[in-house]
Amino acid sequence: MNDSREYRFPYLIRTAADFPEDFPRFPDGTLFPGLFLPRDDPDWFGRSANPPRVILLNNDVLDVHFHPSCERPSVSIPFDERLSVQIGRLLLIGWIRLASYGTDIKLPYKRRTDEPVRIFLGMLRARLLRPHGNGGTECMRLGDALDLKFRNELNEEIDKEEIGMVRLFIAPQKLPGGWFFRGNRSTAGCLLNLSDRRLTWITECYGGIRQRYGALVTWAHADNVAHVFLDTEGSECRLSVMLRNGKVWKIGIPAERSADAREFAAISRRLLSSWMAGVGAPR
Numbered sequence: 001m002n003d004s005r006e007y008r009f010p011y012l013i014r015t016a017a018d019f020p021e022d023f024p025r026f027p028d029g030t031l032f033p034g035l036f037l038p039r040d041d042p043d044w045f046g047r048s049a050n051p052p053r054v055i056l057l058n059n060d061v062l063d064v065h066f067h068p069s070c071e072r073p074s075v076s077i078p079f080d081e082r083l084s085v086q087i088g089r090l091l092l093i094g095w096i097r098l099a100s101y102g103t104d105i106k107l108p109y110k111r112r113t114d115e116p117v118r119i120f121l122g123m124l125r126a127r128l129l130r131p132h133g134n135g136g137t138e139c140m141r142l143g144d145a146l147d148l149k150f151r152n153e154l155n156e157e158i159d160k161e162e163i164g165m166v167r168l169f170i171a172p173q174k175l176p177g178g179w180f181f182r183g184n185r186s187t188a189g190c191l192l193n194l195s196d197r198r199l200t201w202i203t204e205c206y207g208g209i210r211q212r213y214g215a216l217v218t219w220a221h222a223d224n225v226a227h228v229f230l231d232t233e234g235s236e237c238r239l240s241v242m243l244r245n246g247k248v249w250k251i252g253i254p255a256e257r258s259a260d261a262r263e264f265a266a267i268s269r270r271l272l273s274s275w276m277a278g279v280g281a282p283r
Contacts, residue, residue, distance in 0.1 A: 001021045001022055002020070002021050002022065003022055004020035004021075004022050004023065004036070004038075004052045004067065005022075005039055005048075005051070005052055005067060005069070007020075007036070007038045007052065008038050008110075008112060009038060009112055009113050009116075010035060010036060010037050010038065010109060010113065010114075010116045010117055011035075011036050011116050012033045012034070012035060012036075012116045012119060012120060013032065013033055013034030013035065013036060013054065013056070014032055014033050015032065016030075018034075018036075019034070019054070020036060020052065020054065022067070022068065023052075023054060023065060023067065023068065024065070024068065027056065027058055027063065030056050030057065030058050031057045031058070031059070032057075033057075033119070033120055033123055034054055034055060034056040034057070034120075035054070035055045035116060035117065035120040036052065036053075036054050037050075037052065037053045037054075037055070037096075037107055037109045038052055038109065038110070039051050039052045039067070040108070040109075040110070041110065049108075050107070050108055050109075051066050051067040051069065051070040051072070052066075052067040053065065053066055053067070053107055055096075055107070055120070057079060057124070057127070058076075060078065060079050060080065061076045061077060061078055061079055062076070062077040062078075062079050062083075062098060062124075063075070063076050063077075064076075064077070064098075064105060064107065075103065075105055076103075077098050077099075077100050077103050077105070078100050078101070078103075079124075079127075079128065080100075080128075081128070081221040081222075081223040081224055082100045082101050082221070082224055082243075082244055082245040083098065083099070083100050083128065083220075083221065083224070083245070084098075084099045084100070084218065084219065084220040084221075084224060084243055084245060084247055085097065085098060085099075085121070085124075085218070085219055085220075086099075086216060086217065086218040087117075087121065087216070087217045087218075088206070088214075088216050089111065089114070089214050089215055089216075089217075090206060090211055090213070090214030091111070091213055091214055092110055092111050092112070093108070093110070093111065093214075094108070094109050094110070094111040094114065094117070095107055095108040095109065096109075096117070096121070097218075099245060099247055100245050101244075101245045101246055102246075104247075122159070125159060126159070128221065129159075129162075129197040129198055129221060130197065139163075139164035139165060139166065139167055140165070140166045140167070140267065141167050141169075142166065142167065142168045142169075142260040142261075142263055142264050143167075143168045143169040143170055143171075143257055143260045143261075143264075144169050144170065144171035144257075145169070145171075146169055146191070147171060147172075147189070149189075149204075149215075150169060150189060150191050150202060153191070153202050153215050153217065154191060154193060154200075154202065157200060157202065157217050157219075158193070158195065158200070162195045162196065162197055162198075163195055163196040164193055164194075164195050165194050165195060165196060165267075165271055166193075166194050166264060166267045166268060166271070167191070167192065167193045167194070167264075168191070168192045168239075168260060168261060168264040169189070169190075169191045169192075170189060170190050170191075170253065170254065170257055171189050172186045172187055172188060172189040172204070172210065173186060173187045173254065174186045175187065186210055187210065187254070188203060188204045188205035188209075188210035188211070189203070189204055189210075190202065190203040190204070190205065190251055191203075192239070192251070192264060194222075194267075194268050194271065195222075196222075197221070197222055198219045198220060198221055198222055199219065199220050199222065199225050199228075199241065199268070200217065200218070200219040201217070201218045201219070201241070201249055201251065202215055202216070202217050202218075203215065203216050203218075203251070204216070218249065220241075220243050220245075220247075222272060222275055223244075223275075223276070224243050224244050224245060225241065225242075225243060225244070225268075225272055226242045226243060226244045227240075227241075227242040227269070228240070228241050228242075228264075228265045228268040228269055228272070229265050229269075230253070230258065230261050230262045230265050232258070235255060236252075237252070237253040237254070237255060237257075237258045237261065238250050238251060238252055238253060239251040239253050239261045239264070239265060
């Protein structure tokens with residue numbers, strides 16, 4: 001029997017034959033594909049913070065199974081419009097975060113190869129996020145012009161059939177620096193894109209620091225978005241996104257972009273309300 005703790009790369013599970021031999025029996029009713037995530041690199045004592053994991057779509061839930069050696073029970077996440085997904089890509093550090101009402105699980109992995117992860121997430125989106133026929137609508141672009149990094153991130157994330165409705169981009173801004181920083185500090189850029197199927201948030205901020213060589217992508221089904229509004233407190237502005245699964249996105253907005261953020265929130269609310277009323281609602 002092969003020991004999946006020795007595997008070092010993620011891979012797609014396309015058939016029952018791809019299921020790791022040292023995991024429990026392949027669950028009945030599983031739909032393909034699944035995804036295998038290897039354990040973290042072991043320390044000097046052979047211990048890893050994260051064991052091998054398998055994500056499987058089983059009927060209407062996403063099941064996350066852990067290697068039997070860690071004696072951790074599997075986690076089931078409803079696979080419906082309340083699901084929100086975050087993908088982290090920071091150099092060799094990667095993770096998938098799956099959240100729904102009452103459930104939130106983060107699955108880190110080493111990005112030795114990302115292609116199986118990209119394919120798996122793309123197939124999940126295709127199954128969950130149905131396109132709707134609103135062709136010919138021109139996307140309203142607010143804020144700054146996209147820079148190369150965010151253009152590439154958006155092109156990589158957005159599916160071919162997906163139709164952008166309104167977009168807000170806040171470009172990175174240089175901050176005054178003292179002698180130590182020599183003027184190299186800057187704010188993190190962020191991008192919000194509401195399409196006919198989902199709301200996507202792309203940011204290069206992680207841990208309060210701008211990540212020049214990475215990004216976080218978080219998305220939620222359009223039906224999962226309960227409210228979008230601009231919250232101002234003194235000189236600080238925040239764009240808040242409240243999801244029906246209980247999660248809240250809080251996005252810092254520079255004062256000079258507050259008008260753009262307010263317009264983005266207003267347009268988003270109008271579109272989301274019309275969809276909930278059944279006027280061109282995403283299916």
